[in-house]
Amino acid sequence: xxDSTLRGKVAVIGIGLSPVGKxxxxxxxxxAADAAKKALADAGLEKSDLDGVLSCHAFASPFHxxxxxxxxxxxxxxxxxxxxxxxxxxxxxxxxIGAAAIHGGLAKVVxxxxxxxxxxxxxxxxxxxxxxxxxxxxxxxxxGIPVANTFAMTAHRHMKEFGTTAEQLAEVAVVQRRHAAxxxxxQQTTPITVDDVLNSGWVTTPYHKLDCxxxxxxxxxxxxxxxxxARELGIAKPIYILGGGECYTHEHIxxxxxxxxxxxxxxxxxxxxxxxxxxxxxxxxGVYDCFTGTVIMMLEDLGFCPKGEGGRFVADxxxxxxxxxxxxxxxxxxxxxxSGMPGSLFHFHEVIAQLRxxxxxxxxxxxELGLVHSLxxxxxxxxxxxxxxxxxx
Amino acid sequence: MTATDDARRKxxxxxxxxxAALWRGLRDGVLLLxxxxxxxxxxxxxxxxxxxxxxxxxxxxxxxxxxxxHSFSVVHRAPGPAFKDDTPYAVLLVDLEEGxxxxxxxxxxxxxxxxxxxxxxxxxxxxxxxxTLPRFRRA
Numbered sequence: 001x002x003d004s005t006l007r008g009k010v011a012v013i014g015i016g017l018s019p020v021g022k023x024x025x026x027x028x029x030x031x032a033a034d035a036a037k038k039a040l041a042d043a044g045l046e047k048s049d050l051d052g053v054l055s056c057h058a059f060a061s062p063f064h065x066x067x068x069x070x071x072x073x074x075x076x077x078x079x080x081x082x083x084x085x086x087x088x089x090x091x092x093x094x095x096x097i098g099a100a101a102i103h104g105g106l107a108k109v110v111x112x113x114x115x116x117x118x119x120x121x122x123x124x125x126x127x128x129x130x131x132x133x134x135x136x137x138x139x140x141x142x143x144g145i146p147v148a149n150t151f152a153m154t155a156h157r158h159m160k161e162f163g164t165t166a167e168q169l170a171e172v173a174v175v176q177r178r179h180a181a182x183x184x185x186x187q188q189t190t191p192i193t194v195d196d197v198l199n200s201g202w203v204t205t206p207y208h209k210l211d212c213x214x215x216x217x218x219x220x221x222x223x224x225x226x227x228x229x230a231r232e233l234g235i236a237k238p239i240y241i242l243g244g245g246e247c248y249t250h251e252h253i254x255x256x257x258x259x260x261x262x263x264x265x266x267x268x269x270x271x272x273x274x275x276x277x278x279x280x281x282x283x284x285x286g287v288y289d290c291f292t293g294t295v296i297m298m299l300e301d302l303g304f305c306p307k308g309e310g311g312r313f314v315a316d317x318x319x320x321x322x323x324x325x326x327x328x329x330x331x332x333x334x335x336x337x338x339s340g341m342p343g344s345l346f347h348f349h350e351v352i353a354q355l356r357x358x359x360x361x362x363x364x365x366x367x368e369l370g371l372v373h374s375l376x377x378x379x380x381x382x383x384x385x386x387x388x389x390x391x392x393x
Numbered sequence: 394m395t396a397t398d399d400a401r402r403k404x405x406x407x408x409x410x411x412x413a414a415l416w417r418g419l420r421d422g423v424l425l426l427x428x429x430x431x432x433x434x435x436x437x438x439x440x441x442x443x444x445x446x447x448x449x450x451x452x453x454x455x456x457x458x459x460x461x462x463h464s465f466s467v468v469h470r471a472p473g474p475a476f477k478d479d480t481p482y483a484v485l486l487v488d489l490e491e492g493x494x495x496x497x498x499x500x501x502x503x504x505x506x507x508x509x510x511x512x513x514x515x516x517x518x519x520x521x522x523x524x525t526l527p528r529f530r531r532a
Binding site: 125142146152156205207252253254 | 400403404405406407408409412416437438463464465466467468469470471472475476479481482484486493494495496497498509524526
């Protein structure tokens with residue numbers, strides 16, 4: 001921990017969610033603008049108060065410069081902007097980079113916003129691109145390797161090395177569905193059992209349909225500013241960015257250094273060090289959950305349990321209320337919504353709402369410290385952000 | 394040609410300056426690995442320089458073709474119409490005898506027969522005049 005880091009220097013002062021799930025007739029730009037309006041209203045600000053915009057690519061509105069297209073749509077002319085692309089890890093990088101930009105004086109009030117319409121907004125051609133585009137056209141695509149397959153091979157190896165079971169993987173989906181049932185607006189709320197998951201049909205072994213995240217429409221937005229400016233504005237409960245870390249270990253799945261230990265070890269260690277807290281101090285987490293096995297591996301790599309014990313940890317009830325680290329309390333990508341790259345922003349929305357104490361019947365009591373981990377591209381990209389209330393500074 | 398027709402065709406590799414030799418070698422029935430003359434690193438993914446030490450003192454040598462399955466996943470839902478008729482098929486991560494790992498698919502047997510640590514051997518599968526894909530069968 002050092003005074004020169006961004007620890008505690010930047011706060012989230014506004015959060016907003018568009019409608020999520022199946023939202024026909026709305027473009028990604030509309031979804032982003034809707035979320036942005038709500039985040040601004042939540043912060044008590046006007047769009048003219050924004051001078052920075054960070055976003056990421058949307059398949060259904062394939063602008064190369066989505067953040068710039070968004071600004072035009074929203075009627076603003078920011079002096080700091082970028083369209084970030086590190087797949088599923090992009091969400092956490094928006095917080096890390098937004099905080100760094102504010103701390104470094106490049107912007108004063110940054111809107112972090114993303115959205116997509118994967119469920120209703122894709123033409124067949126765009127849908128196909130979204131499935132295969134991110135794999136290498138020479139070394140991977142000729143073999144018919146969906147992105148799901150790369151994650152599946154990591155989970156399969158985890159089962160082989162540590163005895164993780166299909167039932168333990170399924171339990172992640174069961175727990176998160178239970179969480180989603182208490183989240184207004186969640187896409188899937190019907191309770192499921194381990195047997196339901198195991199009988200839902202293969203996608204790519206060891207993953208069944210219900211081991212896989214949803215396909216959704218939706219967006220989310222956040223307003224970031226300096227801790228000092230948050231105080232000037234009289235924000236009731238700013239949530240501070242305490243630490244951030246990232247790690248990029250490979251591009252191709254066959255060059256992943258280990259199939260069962262990921263860059264999340266490094267990204268989370270950096271974030272913990274900056275924050276001055278460890279995994280045992282966290283009260284709530286948003287753990288990227290594109291697939292059930294992903295959560296098990298991340299609970300290990302983020303330090304919530306030892307390597308190889310993630311399956312038992314989940315089966316013992318440690319990732320839900322009353323356990324060590326209530327995770328994905330909104331239902332996650334598996335049950336709340338998964339609109340592609342913006343999906344992990346829903347984890348941020350939930351963790352920030354938990355730290356503000358706004359989660360009603362699904363509130364984790366006394367939540368002051370939270371972690372969000374975003375990842376993508378077969379664990380190629382990893383980014384962690386640690387957030388906390390005023391008491392944790 | 395419409396984009397939908399395109400989607401029904403399997404994507405074929407377009408070699409680049411780094412990879413031309415690999416695809417030429419496969420047409421001749423060999424899998425060429427790059428051996429670094431300075432640090433002895435061996436790489437499958439073709440680059441103009443050694444990934445470990447940065448040296449450009451690389452030479453191509455044919456792999457033995459022998460390898461072992463490190464992990465695998467049997468695809469039941471294809472990534473698009475081009476692969477639909479092939480399902481179920483097993484995607485393999487194969488550790489080659491020379492060290493590098495590569496991704497490929499299983500051929501010459503049922504996907505459910507694939508196991509961890511199974512010994513496999515290279516099969517150069519001719520797709521058309523320009524493309525031959527490296528696949529693996531049980532040793």
